Amino acid sequence: MTELSQPGRWGIPDHLLTIEEYAALGETDTGFTELVEGRIVLSSNSEPQHNIAAFELARQLVRQVPDHLKVVPGTDVDLGLASAGSPGFSRRPDLMIVDKAEIARVREDGGMIRAEEVAVVIEVVSPGSTDPTWSSERCPTRATDTVFRMPDQLLTIEEYRALGETDRGFTELVEGRIVPSPGAGRAHNLAACRLAAQLERQLPRGLAFVLGTDLDLGLAPPGEPGFARRPDLLVFDRAAGEPIRADAVAVVIELVTPGSRRTDYRVKHDEYADAGIPHYWIVDLAEPVTLIACQGYQDGPAVTGTFATSEPFPVELDLGALIGQHAGTAR
Template identity: 35%
Template sequence: MTAAPDPALLTLEDWFALGEDESLRRAEVCRGVLEVSPSPRPEHSDALLSIAGQLRAQVSHRQFRVLHELDVILDGGTRPTVRQPDVLILRAGAAAPITARDVLLAIEILSPTSLQRDRWTKRAEYAAAGIPNYWIIDLDGPSAEVLTLVDGRYEGSVVTERIQVDGDLPLVVDLADLQR
């Protein structure tokens, strides 16, 4: 005999059936469990727009897309995980629904209610899903943990003032600009 599915857990179909959230709350699903958090502070929103603007000015729109607060399916299994990074860079050909393999960079901006989730939970989830780059922005510094996926784990360092990465997708973000 197989166990009946837990009616409190969402499937991926249940998640998409919820539709767009028009409240001032942010919703994600983690291993089938709906997680709702308060809307971000104005400083968080300002930083999000600044980062997205700085990145858009640097990337080729033919190759990449810079978006924000978009659902990304990390695990589409029976207990799905769908996260909503603050800012992300996708391959230009990515079509909805967006999956982790479409994401080149996920950025989370820390909020009082998201510290543990962004620093530990999402770090593990994004690494397991194979997202090659993850930045965690702390507006109190400001500083950023700039992480690259190496052998299934993120490695990197904390930077202040300016993020500068080279490689296939060279990027520069002025962290001081986030507090203006």
């Protein structure tokens, strides 16, 4: 795994992290991090008014919680959404109300507070703010190495695009927060190429496809913390400019792997629907390969074998041909 030895700087790990690996990284000297399906999410420090509100809320709660519970601010919680040794999930809520016995366990044995010992989680919602003095000299770099400096603010789409590319893995932007990811792996990438080859022969003249390119979801107004995803495959209007925006997309396709299941089925599902993308196809590479065609928030049944549709254009896909032992059977 990439060393994270420089203060305030984080490397892109070469694999998705377990809870234990994430806990071993320790703290940053600015901002904070969370873990979403093995991916580190980088966040800047909250604004003073946010912290004041959280402190006041904690002060009121402390006087009223039962004796066996304790109010805990800004601490990691293991959500327990993954089995041991699998890519993990950890959040850092603004406040938690936790059983005191669990806090004693963490002090004695180490590790994180476990979700099942949390009575209440509280998040203080505040709008992201952008520093008007932001400049390229202060901007974290993606282009020169695999190490990030923690941003001192949530990023707009424009600021994020200015970072350039990493030389390993890739990044996405979620409400102004950078989410680095390692590469998807050879089998996944081969399946994406095979799917693209099938699509290319059937696309209408006015549409084009692209693999692994940033997509501006348009979920935030200009100047606000932005959202950019990097789908495995996009079908979009050939006349669209750069960057590709959600309103130019006909279909977005994600290929599910064990380290992306929750993100692809739940998180991105809702983000793409919120962005107004009309069609989202979830291709699960676990045998037998399945495809679920989603239109907005409505999901079709899981299809195996051959997927055929007339929306948003007539196409037939041989799903079995996407994985190794069936490769070469597609028409």
